Amino acid sequence: MKRLITVVGLSALLGFAFAAEKVQVTFWHAFGGGRKAFIERAVQDFNFMHPGIEVKVEHKGSYRDTLNAAILAAKQGNPPHLVQIFEVGSQLAIDSGIFVPIEDYVPADLKFQLDDYIKPVANYYRIGGKFNSIPWNSSNPILYYNKDIFKKAGLDPNKPPQTFNEVVRACEKIIASKAAPKCITWPLHSWFVEQWIAEQGALLANNENGRAGRATDVYINSEAMKRIMKWWKGLYDKGFYAYTGKPEDWDGANQLFVSKQAAMEITSTSDVTFMQTAAFENGFALGTGFLPVPDGIERNGTVVGGASLWLTKGHPDKEMKAALTFLLWFTNTENMVRWHKGTGYFPVLNTSVKVLEWQNWFERNPAYRAAFDQLLQSKANRATQGALIGPFPEIRTIIENMVQEIFQGKDIAKALAEADAKADKALQQYNASVAK
Amino acid sequence: MDTHAAYKSRWLPWVLLAPTFVILLVFLYYPTFETFVLSLYRVAFLGLSKQFVGLENYKEIFTDSKYRQIFWNTAVFSFFVVLLSMAVGLGLSVLANQKIRGRGFYRLMLIWPYALSPAVAGVIFLFLFNEQSGIVNYLLSVTLGISPNWLTNPVLAMALLIFVAVWKNVGYNVVFYIAGLQNLPGEVLEAALIDGATPWQRFWKITFPLLGPMTIFLLIMNTIYAFFDAFAFVDLLTKGGPSNATNLLIYNIYRDGFEYYKTGLAAAQSVILFVAVVVLTIIQLRFGESRAHYGG
Incomplete structure (x- = not known):
C-alpha cells in the first residue's frame, strides 16, 4: 500500500513537473x-x-x-x-x-x-x-444599402448603384423624394481612396507600388485621384454625402446608416455580421453591392x-x-x-x-456573397496588390487632411499638389531613417 | 541660529530626502534629459535605430508651415481657454460665495464637471454636437432652423474645443476662487462699504487685487492645463481636423511620436513645449510679484 502511494505520489509529481x-x-x-x-x-x-x-x-x-x-x-x-x-x-x-x-x-x-x-x-x-x-x-469595402429607403424613393431595391454617376442619380432621387435625410456615408478614411485608386488600375507609389523596390515617390497628384475627389466633393456640396466631421470615424458612419439617416454606406466587409444584426434590430431590409467605381473605367478590383x-x-x-x-x-x-x-x-x-x-x-x-464575389473577381496586378509604403499611417493622415481641405473649398488641383509634396517629404524622411 | 537643530547628525536629512531625490531623478530628470538628447537624433521605430542629426529636427519644426499652424492653434486655444475658464470661474465663484439658500448645492454643481474624466466629457460632447444626430443641432434646427457643422468648419471646431476645455476646467477655478474669497479680510470690505463704495468698486479695487496671489497661481495652473490636458478632447472630438485646424502641439507630439514613429521630431516638439511653459511661468511669476498683493 505504501509503495502504491509512493508511486502515485511520484507520478503526480512527475506529471506536475511535465506540466510546468x-x-x-x-x-x-x-x-x-x-x-x-x-x-x-x-x-x-x-x-x-x-x-x-x-x-x-x-x-x-x-x-x-x-x-x-x-x-x-x-x-x-x-x-x-x-x-x-x-x-x-x-x-x-x-x-x-x-x-x-x-x-x-x-x-x-x-x-x-x-x-x-x-x-x-x-x-x-x-x-x-x-x-x-x-x-x-x-x-474589402462594399456598399451596404437600405432596401426600404430605395423602394420609397422609387429605386429598384435589387439594383444598387455600380458607378459614381449611378450613385449621384440614386442620391438625387432619394433626397428629392425625402426618403432619407442624407444619401450616402462612409468614414472619412484614406482606405477608401486607396481602394478607388486600385479599382482604376492606378498606383499609389512608384517602383510598382513599392513592390519591385522601395517606394520613393507617392502618387497623390494623379488623374485617378482627381476623379475620386471631384465626385466626392460633388456629393458633399449637394448634401448627399454625410460624415460625422471626425476623420476615421467608423462607428459614426455605421450609426448614420443603421439609424436610417443615410440610405447607403460604404464600409468594410468585416461589418457584414454587425450590419445584418443591426438591420434586423432597426427593422429594415439590408442589401449589399460592389464598391461603386468611376464611370468608363474597367473594374480592376479591390486591395x-x-x-x-x-x-x-x-x-x-x-x-x-x-x-x-x-x-x-x-x-x-x-x-x-x-x-x-x-x-x-x-x-x-x-x-x-x-x-x-x-x-x-x-x-x-x-x-456575404457580394463581399466575397468582389474579392474573387479582383484582377491580380500591381494596383490591386496594394502599395507598400513605410510611413503609410502618416500618408493616410495627409490624404484625409487633403479631403477636408477640398470640402472647405480648396481648389482640387492645388490640394492634390500640396498633399503630394507633403507625402513625398514624409516618405523621404522615413527612407532616410531606415537607410543602413 | 543653528539650522540643523532638529537633526543630530549632518547626513540624516539627506538620508530622509534620498527617496524623493531618487524618484525625481528616475522619473523626472532622467526622462527630461533623454528627451533633450533624443531631439537631436533621427529615430526610427521608437528607438530601435537612431542617427545623430544635430538641430535638423528643430529646423524642420521652425520652417514647416504645418508646425507654424500648430503653434498658432496652440496659442489661440491656450489664450482663450485660460482667459475664459478663469473669468467664468471668478464670476461664478463670486455668485456662489453669496449668502443665499442652497449655495452648497450650487457649489457642488459648479465643481462637478471637474470630477469627470476628460475621456468621458469628450464622448458626451461628441454626442451632443454630432452634426446629423446630436441634440444640440436638433434643438437649434427646431428653434432657429439652423444646423451648424460643428466639426467640419475649422472655426467652429476650434470654438467647440475651447468650449469643452473651459467647461471642464471651470470647476477647478471655482474651488480655488471660493477658497480665496472666503479668506479675504472682512474688515477691509466692511470699511469700503461704510465709505460708500459701490459693489463694482468694491470688487475691482479690493476683492480682485486681494485675490492676486490666487489669480497668479491659477494662471500658471490653467496655462499648464491648456498646454497638456487638451489631448483627450482633440483625440475624441476632432483628431486634429478639419485638416489640422485643431491640431495642438501636445496632440501632434503624440501623433509624430507614436503613430508616425518620428520620435526625434516629437522629442524636439516636447522640448519646445517645455521651454514655452518654463518661460511663461517665469513671466507670470515676475509679473505677479510686482502686481500681486500677498498681504501680511
Missing part, C-alpha cells in the same frame, strides 16, 4: 469586444488539444498600440512570439527588423497551407516572393485590407516551433470557416471557401 515544462507562447492582437472573446475561445481549444503548449493571448489596444507595444517589448529583449499587424504596417514591420520571414520557418509538412490562400490575399502578403506573415483577418500575424525573432527553437504550431492551427481551414461566420472577415483559404460552399452558406447568407 509547457512551452509558453504569447500572442498579441488588436481586437476588442466580441472578437476578443471569440479569439480567446479558440485559444482555449488549442491549449486543450495541445497539452505541451500554453498560448497566452492578450488584447493590446488598437492596431497601432499593438505594433508599438511589440516594438518596445522587442527593444527590451522580451517580445511576444506572435503579433497581429495591420496591412499598411507591413513595410514598417519588415523595416523594424524584429520579425522573421515566416515562410522560412513553416515546417515542410505544413507548407501546403501556404499554397491554399486565395489569390488576392496571397498577392498582398507575398512580399518579395514569400510570405513574411500569415494572413489572418482580411476584408485586401485587414491584418496578418507576424513571428518575432530571437526565441529558442522550441518556442518558435510551438508558436508556428499554434499559428497554423489558428488559421487552418476549419478555424477560418468559424472566423468568417463569426465576423464577416473573408475565409482566406481556398479549402475553407469550399467548405462554406458545400454548406450552401453563401446562398443562405446573400449579404
Whole structure:
C-alpha cells in the first residue's frame, strides 16, 4: 500500500513537473469586444488539444498600440512570439527588423497551407516572393444599402448603384423624394481612396507600388485621384454625402446608416455580421453591392485590407516551433470557416471557401456573397496588390487632411499638389531613417 | 541660529530626502534629459535605430508651415481657454460665495464637471454636437432652423474645443476662487462699504487685487492645463481636423511620436513645449510679484 502511494505520489509529481515544462507562447492582437472573446475561445481549444503548449493571448489596444507595444517589448529583449499587424504596417514591420520571414520557418509538412490562400490575399502578403506573415483577418469595402429607403424613393431595391454617376442619380432621387435625410456615408478614411485608386488600375507609389523596390515617390497628384475627389466633393456640396466631421470615424458612419439617416454606406466587409444584426434590430431590409467605381473605367478590383500575424525573432527553437504550431492551427481551414461566420472577415483559404460552399452558406447568407464575389473577381496586378509604403499611417493622415481641405473649398488641383509634396517629404524622411 | 537643530547628525536629512531625490531623478530628470538628447537624433521605430542629426529636427519644426499652424492653434486655444475658464470661474465663484439658500448645492454643481474624466466629457460632447444626430443641432434646427457643422468648419471646431476645455476646467477655478474669497479680510470690505463704495468698486479695487496671489497661481495652473490636458478632447472630438485646424502641439507630439514613429521630431516638439511653459511661468511669476498683493 505504501509503495502504491509512493508511486502515485511520484507520478503526480512527475506529471506536475511535465506540466510546468509547457512551452509558453504569447500572442498579441488588436481586437476588442466580441472578437476578443471569440479569439480567446479558440485559444482555449488549442491549449486543450495541445497539452505541451500554453498560448497566452492578450488584447493590446488598437492596431497601432499593438505594433508599438511589440516594438518596445522587442527593444527590451522580451517580445511576444506572435503579433497581429495591420496591412499598411507591413513595410514598417519588415523595416523594424524584429520579425522573421515566416515562410522560412513553416515546417515542410505544413507548407501546403501556404499554397491554399486565395489569390488576392496571397498577392498582398507575398512580399518579395514569400510570405513574411500569415494572413489572418482580411476584408474589402462594399456598399451596404437600405432596401426600404430605395423602394420609397422609387429605386429598384435589387439594383444598387455600380458607378459614381449611378450613385449621384440614386442620391438625387432619394433626397428629392425625402426618403432619407442624407444619401450616402462612409468614414472619412484614406482606405477608401486607396481602394478607388486600385479599382482604376492606378498606383499609389512608384517602383510598382513599392513592390519591385522601395517606394520613393507617392502618387497623390494623379488623374485617378482627381476623379475620386471631384465626385466626392460633388456629393458633399449637394448634401448627399454625410460624415460625422471626425476623420476615421467608423462607428459614426455605421450609426448614420443603421439609424436610417443615410440610405447607403460604404464600409468594410468585416461589418457584414454587425450590419445584418443591426438591420434586423432597426427593422429594415439590408442589401449589399460592389464598391461603386468611376464611370468608363474597367473594374480592376479591390486591395485586401485587414491584418496578418507576424513571428518575432530571437526565441529558442522550441518556442518558435510551438508558436508556428499554434499559428497554423489558428488559421487552418476549419478555424477560418468559424472566423468568417463569426465576423464577416473573408475565409482566406481556398479549402475553407469550399467548405462554406458545400454548406450552401453563401446562398443562405446573400449579404456575404457580394463581399466575397468582389474579392474573387479582383484582377491580380500591381494596383490591386496594394502599395507598400513605410510611413503609410502618416500618408493616410495627409490624404484625409487633403479631403477636408477640398470640402472647405480648396481648389482640387492645388490640394492634390500640396498633399503630394507633403507625402513625398514624409516618405523621404522615413527612407532616410531606415537607410543602413 | 543653528539650522540643523532638529537633526543630530549632518547626513540624516539627506538620508530622509534620498527617496524623493531618487524618484525625481528616475522619473523626472532622467526622462527630461533623454528627451533633450533624443531631439537631436533621427529615430526610427521608437528607438530601435537612431542617427545623430544635430538641430535638423528643430529646423524642420521652425520652417514647416504645418508646425507654424500648430503653434498658432496652440496659442489661440491656450489664450482663450485660460482667459475664459478663469473669468467664468471668478464670476461664478463670486455668485456662489453669496449668502443665499442652497449655495452648497450650487457649489457642488459648479465643481462637478471637474470630477469627470476628460475621456468621458469628450464622448458626451461628441454626442451632443454630432452634426446629423446630436441634440444640440436638433434643438437649434427646431428653434432657429439652423444646423451648424460643428466639426467640419475649422472655426467652429476650434470654438467647440475651447468650449469643452473651459467647461471642464471651470470647476477647478471655482474651488480655488471660493477658497480665496472666503479668506479675504472682512474688515477691509466692511470699511469700503461704510465709505460708500459701490459693489463694482468694491470688487475691482479690493476683492480682485486681494485675490492676486490666487489669480497668479491659477494662471500658471490653467496655462499648464491648456498646454497638456487638451489631448483627450482633440483625440475624441476632432483628431486634429478639419485638416489640422485643431491640431495642438501636445496632440501632434503624440501623433509624430507614436503613430508616425518620428520620435526625434516629437522629442524636439516636447522640448519646445517645455521651454514655452518654463518661460511663461517665469513671466507670470515676475509679473505677479510686482502686481500681486500677498498681504501680511
